[in-house]
Amino acid sequence: MAESVLEFKKVTHTFAGGTRGLSGVSFRAAPGEFIILCGKNGSGKTTLLRHMNALSLPSEGEVLVAGVSTRKNPVQARQVVGMVFSDVRNQIVGETVADDVAFGPENLGLPEEEINKRVKASLEAVGMGHMGDRRPYLLSGGEKQRTAVAGVLAMESRVIVFDEPFSNLDYPGVKQVLQQMVNLHGLGKTIIVATHDIEKVAAHAGRILVMDNGRLALDCSLEEAAPDLEKYGVRRPCASLFGREVDSWLE
Numbered sequence: 001m002a003e004s005v006l007e008f009k010k011v012t013h014t015f016a017g018g019t020r021g022l023s024g025v026s027f028r029a030a031p032g033e034f035i036i037l038c039g040k041n042g043s044g045k046t047t048l049l050r051h052m053n054a055l056s057l058p059s060e061g062e063v064l065v066a067g068v069s070t071r072k073n074p075v076q077a078r079q080v081v082g083m084v085f086s087d088v089r090n091q092i093v094g095e096t097v098a099d100d101v102a103f104g105p106e107n108l109g110l111p112e113e114e115i116n117k118r119v120k121a122s123l124e125a126v127g128m129g130h131m132g133d134r135r136p137y138l139l140s141g142g143e144k145q146r147t148a149v150a151g152v153l154a155m156e157s158r159v160i161v162f163d164e165p166f167s168n169l170d171y172p173g174v175k176q177v178l179q180q181m182v183n184l185h186g187l188g189k190t191i192i193v194a195t196h197d198i199e200k201v202a203a204h205a206g207r208i209l210v211m212d213n214g215r216l217a218l219d220c221s222l223e224e225a226a227p228d229l230e231k232y233g234v235r236r237p238c239a240s241l242f243g244r245e246v247d248s249w250l251e
């Protein structure tokens with residue numbers, strides 16, 4: 001495998017009170033991979049995601065982001081790994097769309113000229129170049145997600161993590177966000193999608209991680225995982241999607 005952009009090394013997370021959120025989780029993600037993360041409720045997905053950008057730190061083991069431990073450099077982890085949460089309302093902080101996208105680069109202390117350049121390019125990349133002056137609360141669900149994606153792009157994140165991206169979206173919104181993921185993947189970004197809706201991303205993902213009771217139960221291709229998914233409380237996607245020729249959500 002090429003150099004990892006993200007590596008979990010025997011990561012265990014024990015909450016105050018003793019609950020194990022993660023137990024000995026190890027995997028590596030290379031630049032340009034498209035990975036699905038799934039598992040039933042309480043299996044440890046959110047805890048795993050929080051370790052990817054140093055929102056949580058391991059009780060044991062370590063997480064390396066671009067080769068550097070999140071414990072040593074949490075700021076770098078937050079820059080390299082961008083998160084797009086399902087309820088983006090909580091993620092949007094700016095008065096206007098452009099202010100919101102500028103928030104991350106401003107926190108990096110970049111010069112104003114560089115910030116403006118990044119905001120413009122990021123909004124254009126998500127097809128919202130003409131919407132910088134809009135009020136975020138007036139946007140549709142899909143546009144809010146794309147604003148959050150533009151914020152991550154403005155940070156020049158190499159890994160983009162989507163947490164339940166489809167849960168609050170109607171069909172056009174799902175298509176917009178899915179198209180966005182495919183475009184970002186085309187730009188060489190590593191895409192990680194935590195979702196119960198495997199079918200929506202099945203045609204694009206080369207790999208699936210399945211969590212079960214804090215452990216990484218499966219780490220393989222979708223085809224290999226399919227026979228075992230039900231065992232871990234995950235609905236098996238329709239077999240016709242495995243051929244990759246079919247993309248029922250974008251075509």
Ligand code: ADP
Nearest residue numbers: 015019020021040041042043044045046047048
């Ligand atoms: P998922 O995202 O797959 O639903 P989580 O990562 O949220 O799972 O939770 C994994 C386990 O850790 C569950 O047993 C959950 O109850 C527990 N857990 C999550 N957050 C906390 C917390 N702040 N304190 C104690 N236990 C927690």
